[in-house]
Amino acid sequence: MESVIEAMKTENKKLREQIKLARLPHMVAQVSELRSKNLAIREKRFILEEKLKDLDIRKKECDNLQEEKKRLETETRQLLARITAQKRARAKVDDLLPTGRNFDVNGVTNTTPEEDQKATGIVSPDILVEEVHQEDDTDCDESV
Numbered sequence: 001m002e003s004v005i006e007a008m009k010t011e012n013k014k015l016r017e018q019i020k021l022a023r024l025p026h027m028v029a030q031v032s033e034l035r036s037k038n039l040a041i042r043e044k045r046f047i048l049e050e051k052l053k054d055l056d057i058r059k060k061e062c063d064n065l066q067e068e069k070k071r072l073e074t075e076t077r078q079l080l081a082r083i084t085a086q087k088r089a090r091a092k093v094d095d096l097l098p099t100g101r102n103f104d105v106n107g108v109t110n111t112t113p114e115e116d117q118k119a120t121g122i123v124s125p126d127i128l129v130e131e132v133h134q135e136d137d138t139d140c141d142e143s144v
Helices: 002-021 025-096 112-122 124-142
Strands: none
Touching: 002 025
């Protein structure tokens, strides 16, 4: 595109020189013809320069869109990696949880400590605390 513009500029210069030479009275018709050609070339050159500017702007926009696409692809990969890691962690936690216990969304059991003990065979800290308090009450009764 730029080479075409340069070629038009050189042709325009040649036509100007011919116009200068053609100013002799017997070449008046040729002068007007050369001037009209010169004007047509200027118009074409102007149009091509405008198209070139427009193409440059579009190229910059395209480059910006490519950068945005790369950024979004990277962000998507990171989010997918986080989701996968969370799924793995959740699966690990699910594997570690004793069976027979019902958990709600926040990880809180929906069963009583006694039901948990029956299902898992593990004594809940709540039951142990109750037993200790009961033992403390019996000690107080004996000393009185």
